[in-house]
Amino acid sequence: MGAATETFYNVIRRQGITRRSFLKFCGLTAVSLGLGPLAASHIANALETKPRLPVIWMHGLECTCCSESFIRSAHPLVKDAVLSMISLDYDDTIMAAAGHQAEAILEETRVKYKGQYVLAVEGNPPLNEDGMFCIDGGKPFVEKLRSMADDCMAIIAWGTCASWGCVQAAKPNPTGATPIDKVITNKPIIKVPGCPPIAEVMTGVVTFITTFGKLPELDRQGRPKMFYSQRIHDKCYRRPHFDAGQFVEEWDDEGARKGYCLYKMGCKGPTTYNACSTVRWNGGISFPIQSGHGCFACPEDGFWDRGSAYDHLTTIKQFGIEKTADQIGMAAAGAVGLSVAAHAVVTAAKRLTRKGDGAAQDNHRG
Amino acid sequence: MGVKTPNGFKLDGAGKRVVVDPLTRIEGHLRVEVNLDSDNVIRNAVSSGTMWRGIETILRGRDPRDAWAFTERICGVCTGTHALTSVRAVENALGITIPENANSIRNIMQLCLQVHDHLVHFYHLHALDWVDVVSALKADPKATSRLAQSISSWPLSSPGYFKDLQIRLTKFFDSGQLGPFKNAYWGHPAYKLAPESNLMAVAHYLEALDFQKEIVKIHAVYGGKNPHPNWLVGGVPCAINVDGTGAVGAINMERLNLVSSIIDRSIEFVEKVYLPDVAAIGSVYKDWLHGGGLSAKSVMSYGDIPETANDYSAANLKLPRGVILDGNLNEVLPIDHGDSEQIQEFVAHSWYKYPDESSGLHPWDGVTEPNFQLGANFKGAKTDIRELDEGGKYSWIKAPRWRGNAVEVGPLARYIIGYAQGKAEFADPTDRLLKTLDLPVTALFSTLGRTAARALECQWAAHQMRYFQEKLVAHIKAGDTSTANTTKWKPESWPREAKGYGFTEAPRGALGHWIKVKDTKIDNYQCVVPTTWNGSPRDPKGNIGAFEAALIDTPMADPERPLEILRTIHSFDPCLACSTH
Amino acid sequence: MLDKMPQGVTTRIDNDAARRDRSVEHDVVDLYEAPMWLWHWVNAAAILVLGVTGYFIGTGTAAMLGQPSNSLVFRYIRFVHFSAGYVLTVGFLLRIYLALVGNSHARQIFYVPLWRRCFWSELWHALRWYAFLAAKPEKHVGHNPLALLAMFFMFTLTSAFMIVTGFALYAQGSGNDSWQYQLFGWVFAIWPNSQDVHTWHHLGLWVIVCFALVHIYAVIWEAVVSRRSIRSSMISGEREFRG
Ligand code: HEM
Ligand code: HEM
Ligand code: NFV
Ligand code: SF4
Ligand code: SF4
Numbered sequence A: 001m002g003a004a005t006e007t008f009y010n011v012i013r014r015q016g017i018t019r020r021s022f023l024k025f026c027g028l029t030a031v032s033l034g035l036g037p038l039a040a041s042h043i044a045n046a047l048e049t050k051p052r053l054p055v056i057w058m059h060g061l062e063c064t065c066c067s068e069s070f071i072r073s074a075h076p077l078v079k080d081a082v083l084s085m086i087s088l089d090y091d092d093t094i095m096a097a098a099g100h101q102a103e104a105i106l107e108e109t110r111v112k113y114k115g116q117y118v119l120a121v122e123g124n125p126p127l128n129e130d131g132m133f134c135i136d137g138g139k140p141f142v143e144k145l146r147s148m149a150d151d152c153m154a155i156i157a158w159g160t161c162a163s164w165g166c167v168q169a170a171k172p173n174p175t176g177a178t179p180i181d182k183v184i185t186n187k188p189i190i191k192v193p194g195c196p197p198i199a200e201v202m203t204g205v206v207t208f209i210t211t212f213g214k215l216p217e218l219d220r221q222g223r224p225k226m227f228y229s230q231r232i233h234d235k236c237y238r239r240p241h242f243d244a245g246q247f248v249e250e251w252d253d254e255g256a257r258k259g260y261c262l263y264k265m266g267c268k269g270p271t272t273y274n275a276c277s278t279v280r281w282n283g284g285i286s287f288p289i290q291s292g293h294g295c296f297a298c299p300e301d302g303f304w305d306r307g308s309a310y311d312h313l314t315t316i317k318q319f320g321i322e323k324t325a326d327q328i329g330m331a332a333a334g335a336v337g338l339s340v341a342a343h344a345v346v347t348a349a350k351r352l353t354r355k356g357d358g359a360a361q362d363n364h365r366g
Numbered sequence B: 001m002g003v004k005t006p007n008g009f010k011l012d013g014a015g016k017r018v019v020v021d022p023l024t025r026i027e028g029h030l031r032v033e034v035n036l037d038s039d040n041v042i043r044n045a046v047s048s049g050t051m052w053r054g055i056e057t058i059l060r061g062r063d064p065r066d067a068w069a070f071t072e073r074i075c076g077v078c079t080g081t082h083a084l085t086s087v088r089a090v091e092n093a094l095g096i097t098i099p100e101n102a103n104s105i106r107n108i109m110q111l112c113l114q115v116h117d118h119l120v121h122f123y124h125l126h127a128l129d130w131v132d133v134v135s136a137l138k139a140d141p142k143a144t145s146r147l148a149q150s151i152s153s154w155p156l157s158s159p160g161y162f163k164d165l166q167i168r169l170t171k172f173f174d175s176g177q178l179g180p181f182k183n184a185y186w187g188h189p190a191y192k193l194a195p196e197s198n199l200m201a202v203a204h205y206l207e208a209l210d211f212q213k214e215i216v217k218i219h220a221v222y223g224g225k226n227p228h229p230n231w232l233v234g235g236v237p238c239a240i241n242v243d244g245t246g247a248v249g250a251i252n253m254e255r256l257n258l259v260s261s262i263i264d265r266s267i268e269f270v271e272k273v274y275l276p277d278v279a280a281i282g283s284v285y286k287d288w289l290h291g292g293g294l295s296a297k298s299v300m301s302y303g304d305i306p307e308t309a310n311d312y313s314a315a316n317l318k319l320p321r322g323v324i325l326d327g328n329l330n331e332v333l334p335i336d337h338g339d340s341e342q343i344q345e346f347v348a349h350s351w352y353k354y355p356d357e358s359s360g361l362h363p364w365d366g367v368t369e370p371n372f373q374l375g376a377n378f379k380g381a382k383t384d385i386r387e388l389d390e391g392g393k394y395s396w397i398k399a400p401r402w403r404g405n406a407v408e409v410g411p412l413a414r415y416i417i418g419y420a421q422g423k424a425e426f427a428d429p430t431d432r433l434l435k436t437l438d439l440p441v442t443a444l445f446s447t448l449g450r451t452a453a454r455a456l457e458c459q460w461a462a463h464q465m466r467y468f469q470e471k472l473v474a475h476i477k478a479g480d481t482s483t484a485n486t487t488k489w490k491p492e493s494w495p496r497e498a499k500g501y502g503f504t505e506a507p508r509g510a511l512g513h514w515i516k517v518k519d520t521k522i523d524n525y526q527c528v529v530p531t532t533w534n535g536s537p538r539d540p541k542g543n544i545g546a547f548e549a550a551l552i553d554t555p556m557a558d559p560e561r562p563l564e565i566l567r568t569i570h571s572f573d574p575c576l577a578c579s580t581h
Numbered sequence C: 001m002l003d004k005m006p007q008g009v010t011t012r013i014d015n016d017a018a019r020r021d022r023s024v025e026h027d028v029v030d031l032y033e034a035p036m037w038l039w040h041w042v043n044a045a046a047i048l049v050l051g052v053t054g055y056f057i058g059t060g061t062a063a064m065l066g067q068p069s070n071s072l073v074f075r076y077i078r079f080v081h082f083s084a085g086y087v088l089t090v091g092f093l094l095r096i097y098l099a100l101v102g103n104s105h106a107r108q109i110f111y112v113p114l115w116r117r118c119f120w121s122e123l124w125h126a127l128r129w130y131a132f133l134a135a136k137p138e139k140h141v142g143h144n145p146l147a148l149l150a151m152f153f154m155f156t157l158t159s160a161f162m163i164v165t166g167f168a169l170y171a172q173g174s175g176n177d178s179w180q181y182q183l184f185g186w187v188f189a190i191w192p193n194s195q196d197v198h199t200w201h202h203l204g205l206w207v208i209v210c211f212a213l214v215h216i217y218a219v220i221w222e223a224v225v226s227r228r229s230i231r232s233s234m235i236s237g238e239r240e241f242r243g
């Protein structure tokens, strides 16, 4: 560390970032905040003198497994991230202060680090019941979220909760749980979905910002391309068995013991964008498929409402009764087939009766 | 003035009201309000769960085989314990048995959670109630080293080690950016540790942060990841193959060795770091015996960790099972989860609606219908609550009762019941610790007792992991590699209607799920969770729950800085996402 | 009459129409030129292959235990699906070209003149005819309104949908930098969870199956009952009204 403190600028310069690109970052930040060109130099000045990147970590409706995942990070170790890379100024799960001393930090950050702090959100705000399904400091969580979002530089939406709504937003979503980007529309939002996201992906996203001095490139769905642009299936080590048509047919069968593909057990790897099959979990030890269970698409939008985790085909509920595409299709084809057959029978009957009538009129022959 | 609750606590809401919200360093959203008398002693306590997600409502109409994944997302801190409870409930309802190996692996995963959760709770969610980080800056590294070496043979204890840490901490504090240590209660008169003890504790805070991620690798091996490993109705998803084609992708020798080495390291960390720290810190705070609350009166444990598969009777469970009422340690009452008279939930003071709120409902017939309304005497506005009115509805937590009694659950409850049953594996370590600290058995009924029981249980759980890992290997050796029973996997094989329950001892206490299945879908699903018991609001008769009871009669040194409240509430390891779900 | 709709874009087509009007009188229409004929059968074959392979993709093949691990059954199935998908797509583009340069019949399956009253009255008549309520079928050149509805909604739109979603799914494998993703990645903006794209693509299979069932039945029925050589028209390219 520097003389007494290490500024954000020190950290990124040490990572080999030039002053030029640093200034560019400040310019982009100003633009993303909708501020004028003067603000850019203001931000630059602030970051040169202001220390580690302040991060405010808030919790809405969630299960805290995103926080739990974050502290599993092996590289960097979470203690190094928190002590040396960022300044985690508010996080109700681990912060020492409580009550109004905790609340005071939020106000202070808004003023002191206006436009310079990252707002990390775990969970999401419920909008029903005036937001009172999640109360924080006597007020709806959504209020706190909005006010902290107003002055932040960017938002990280942790996990499937913040990104898409996750389990509490599954039907019938009794609390009106709503993903962050539906509530905050005027800030850059980095979605880091997963239930939870992989630890090193989380610290990777945070340290990308402090290391390269910019926000990561996002895909169409707002996820960092670096971790979310390929499917589990694309890099799955069971893929050769998929290609060979070798599938586990039943739990603990011979195929299961040989590590065959879990497609028929409902594996959603082919439609799931995440880094599990490459980065893996808990320091690279395993990932769901490696331990015998199919992927159930935990970072995908609305995965809870796509039928059973074990059904290969999605259950469609729009049609009143729950059925898969094949069930609906076969029923429809069956109905069509039956109608056709019935029509054929009537046609034949008509022709026969006509002949019996002796009225040998054939319309066309007239 | 004041009233006496049916369960024997004197409440007086006349004095100054102090509000702590958010009550941090817990899972989820909790609010605590207390009334102080003129001596700043707590005379009335109100605890309110301030979040609700509706998982029970969301589960209706879904495939019972998926329920574990939904309920697992109730909480990522006690990750997996709801999943285990859920697969047990479904298996119980549908009459599905599991192979012996699946029982061993499930036990290892549940015990792994106990070890991890207890360790993280003590160091990262609780320690700062006893440890003053700023004071550590003043410590003498040499003296710290001597202290550390006097209580443990843990190798990271040289003067240089503590010196380096102190330098890092000093720079950190000098930077002016205090991160998670900002605005805390440093220098509060209730902190009693010497600077050297504080420095040692901070070192272990960071070491535990590094180490906790190792423990859960066991979940990664058997369940694919942590948080939120994978489970399976009928067994476990991981197949065993130690000596054949494709073994490299299954539970094989390398995986077994990996688990085994983590178990060894966990035992070592718990015995050389966690337990000595608890004893050292406990010895300084042993006069602060507040916060006993319900623990001296009524405690409950369902029992868990079945020795053999599919037998959930008390005799086959390694963790104690039963209820103690009114402090009568001579009688441990039996529990029947299916008896509609025993476990019931009330909502008179909860933000839910029942047809008749003067009586309770057994979970099979449970109803979860939100109804947010504030008592007549609350202060503030609907979306800006300044003071709650505990006379009306005031929490998203329901009030579960056992035969009408509020009970405390958790490690302390388990140890009290195990102690009362005379089980040596629980009584002996407890006696040893009490003897080291020179305290009577009654000292257990306290905030400190809760914290100590958790540490002892952590050690017990680490050794039990070793036991079941060896059992698993022995079975594999004997040629049994079965991990799942799929005879009733297909919904066509299920009865048209069925009901069942599953229970576990989660890190925070007794956890039960009740399920009704109809036409292969979930008809009703109810969870009654440890923090639902402990954090419960009042019931229609006025009985207070464990959090509220534990706060009563605690003196506060500085009401502006509610360290004592944090201390006692934290000793329960509250989990609010769990409590309300 | 439906087939008297003005469709003149170019003189050539007008001439075409004139020729056709004349030919109605002669009761022989030179409907299906060789390219159309060729397209129909290539298209039908591609769809058959796509349907079968697609069904397997959605279901997974039967247990392959004991098979040599270098078997690539599933990969081949998928490969055949993708190849047929390309054939279908090229054919569809060709079909659009034929519509642009061909006669008015060539354009029929690309739009339904819902805004014309005569369409509705003819539809009514066709319905009655198929329900054995009308004494005589009206004479149509090209498709009758009912067939047209089925063709447009169940074949043309569905095919286009299958091509778009098919290539979007293909882009998942070829990656976000592929041309497939550049062209069809927007599909995932509509369905962020690509599982939905699979589901809709899969439902499309059944729409086409239903279409094929009705279509083939109708062809045979018309041939037998209406005594139109509708069947042979796809074979010879001519339609003849007998009687
Ligand atoms: C009539 C036309 C088509 C039919 C009936 C058809 C049918 C199907 C079906 C039933 C599936 C399985 C979906 C599932 O996962 O449940 C499928 C998958 C797929 N189809 Fe098609 N399809 C058609 C056209 C196309 C076209 C034009 C393409 C473009 C190349 C295409 C590309 C794909 C791809 C990439 C998949 C996913 C393969 C995988 O998951 O490995 N399909 N198709
Ligand atoms: C036994 C198999 C088949 C026979 C005998 C057959 C016969 C015919 C005949 C006679 C027509 C002309 C109908 C008319 O002018 O009203 C036609 C048109 C058509 N058929 Fe088929 N067909 C067969 C299979 C298929 C299949 C499998 C498909 C695709 C799913 C298909 C798609 C079409 C389409 C789109 C047209 C309209 C062409 C146009 O006018 O542009 N056919 N078919
Ligand atoms: N209360 C609770 Fe849990 C636990 N232990 C679950 O059952 O923490 Ni989230
Ligand atoms: S996204 Fe999943 S893991 Fe993260 S908080 Fe939400 S429920 Fe938990
Ligand atoms: S196990 Fe899943 S992700 Fe892996 S190859 Fe099979 S389907 Fe794809």
Ligand code: F3S
Pocket (backbone or CB within 6 Å): A194, A195, A232, A272, A274, A276, A277, A287, A288, A289, A294, A295, A296, A297, A298, A299, B225
């Ligand atoms: S379920 Fe989630 S953890 Fe990975 S393998 Fe699938 S994305």
Ligand SMILES: [Mg+2]
Pocket (backbone or CB within 6 Å): B056, B398, B526, B527, B528, B529, B580, B581
């Ligand atoms: Mg409940």
